[in-house]
Amino acid sequence: MDKFLEFSTGPLFRFCFSLFILGLIRLIIITFIDIRRTASAAGDKSFKYGQALASTFDWMLPVRQILKTRVFFSLTSFIFHAGLIIVPIFLLEHVLLWKKGAGVSWPFLNSTVSDILTVLTVIAACILLCYRIFSSTRRFISDRQDYFFLILIMIIFVSGFIVPRSYNPLSYQASMLVHVLSGNLLLALIPFTRLSHSVLYPFIRIASETAWHFQGDAGKKLNKTLYGEENRKI
């Protein structure tokens, strides 16, 4: 088991992490090119990017828009996302691993704070999962991915949380293995699933604004392709 754990934290992690980084860079480049292409083909070149950016920030922090309605759901979702981003990056143990493995270092969280954040994140994930399971409308629009990722994230957080505890029902190695394997899986899947919204989020409103700027001759070109002539009787 020790060997396998070593493999998971070593080569496997490096592979998954590279997949994660390269995949995300690929997505960002694709999205950037897509937006550029739409913008340069647009008949109208004035874009309200300021408005789009302001709204992007508005929806990142629970200050204005988010709390207008659906307060409980929105706050839960905010806490979930905050924990999901902050804990893995600033957890003391993770920072130490980076220092040891790659020689880089950054500030870390006090362990009580990270414990509280972890618990809150797991609770928030539970609530979000309950929404999807127990609300019939929510169940209708959810698919396997939606449940799978919530459960996977809970597994990562719970297994990581119990690793050093005295009440850990599993052995140190076993819980660590679960934690590392599920963490690797998540990292590797992010760029290829809807979790890619984690990096694409800042582009979405910009892209939406751009998408409303059509090509001036698109209608005529479409007519030509479909009916052989630019103008046709409707």
Add this chain to the structure above:
Amino acid sequence: MGNEKKYPYYIENAVEHGRVREFLNIFAALLENSSYRSILNLYSRINMKCSRCASECMIYEATGRPEDIPCYRSSILLRIYKRHFTPGGWLKAKFTGGSELTESDIDEMLESYYNCTACGRCTRYCPMGIDHRLIVRLGRYIMSEMGIVPKALLVSTREQLQGETGNTSAVPLRALKTTLEFLEEEIEEIKGAKIKFPLDVQDAEYVFFAPVSDYLMEADTLMGIACVLEQAGVSWTLASGNYDAINYGLFYSDTAMGDILRKMIDETRRLNGRKILIGECGHASRAAHDFLPTYNDGEELPVVNIMELTLSLIEDGRLNIDGDVITESVTYHDPCNISRSGWIVEQPRKIINSFIDNFIEMTPNGMDNYCCGGGGGTVSINEVKKYRMEVAGKKKAEQLRDTGADIVVTPCANCKKQVGELISHYKLPMRHAGLHDLIFEAIKME
């Protein structure tokens, strides 16, 4: 036959077979000739379906059907795109099978995409920033190229683009001239002022386009606008070659929208007008304001909504409106197409407050306002009236009742018709009016 059963609204030639292939062919042609692929790529990657939008959609609130959740609506088209037009979707289908476009998907879309009034409220509340209104419109566009488009919209647009009269209500020029004479006589009788509706004046600052239905149904709005423009000495004109601002292309087709706007541009150029002035009409204002530059070959041609102009005239002290005429309480309905973007929210309120003491806000209002229930072209589809009253307009009726106001101001031809019908359907103790209808009552023309 069978049309009534298969389609919830009349369409001209009900297509029964081969729809799947046709849908995909048209979708492919559209992707090839437009920029939609970029946004579909992005949306189909990140569509989380968190359902935050559900509580903001008046349709879902009225029906409680999960099919009416905005992100579900969008997900139908996004799923088809992903499956048929991306390598990832193709690969996934190889492994898991299924999820191909089916006849029943098309049935679902043709119902779903016209149940939606394209008000854009869900877009405003999507934490992710997905523009569901864009997707619904794209779905309608593809279907319209297959011939699936409500007859009411198609016939009007056909008359506007190919018909003899060149407008959606088929009003001939002679009838327009008679109407204008009638309006001039009415103004003289009511206001004691001799006013002429200028027609085909060259080099005017503003070329005025009202929704043509106003000439048939909204005389007070037009008389109010004429009084305002004449009293302030604005240089304006109507155009005999095109006097219709309505643009149903905004609701279902880029092709139609472009053609209609080009007509408007040509007519303004013919008269050498400097700006386009749109009357009390939400969608026509948005279509011209937001999309005219797209079809104007980069040339600048400002588009102004009448409320912007009227407010600036009031602020310049060029209008004499009596503050003691309208004593009833007044509320204001924000038409989605001009308010959702924040373009026209403050102007009408300032105008109202300049001559009316008793103004009551609706909740919510402005950029967050609910649609009247007749948006997205649905107000002209008579066969869905029951749906508009009992489902789409339910929320608006509640909102109106809660204000307790005597008059609801709706500066939009679409909203006027829908709100008027809501008031009689729900027996609300109020009347509706255009903003310039009230100005017409109060303006002193001496």
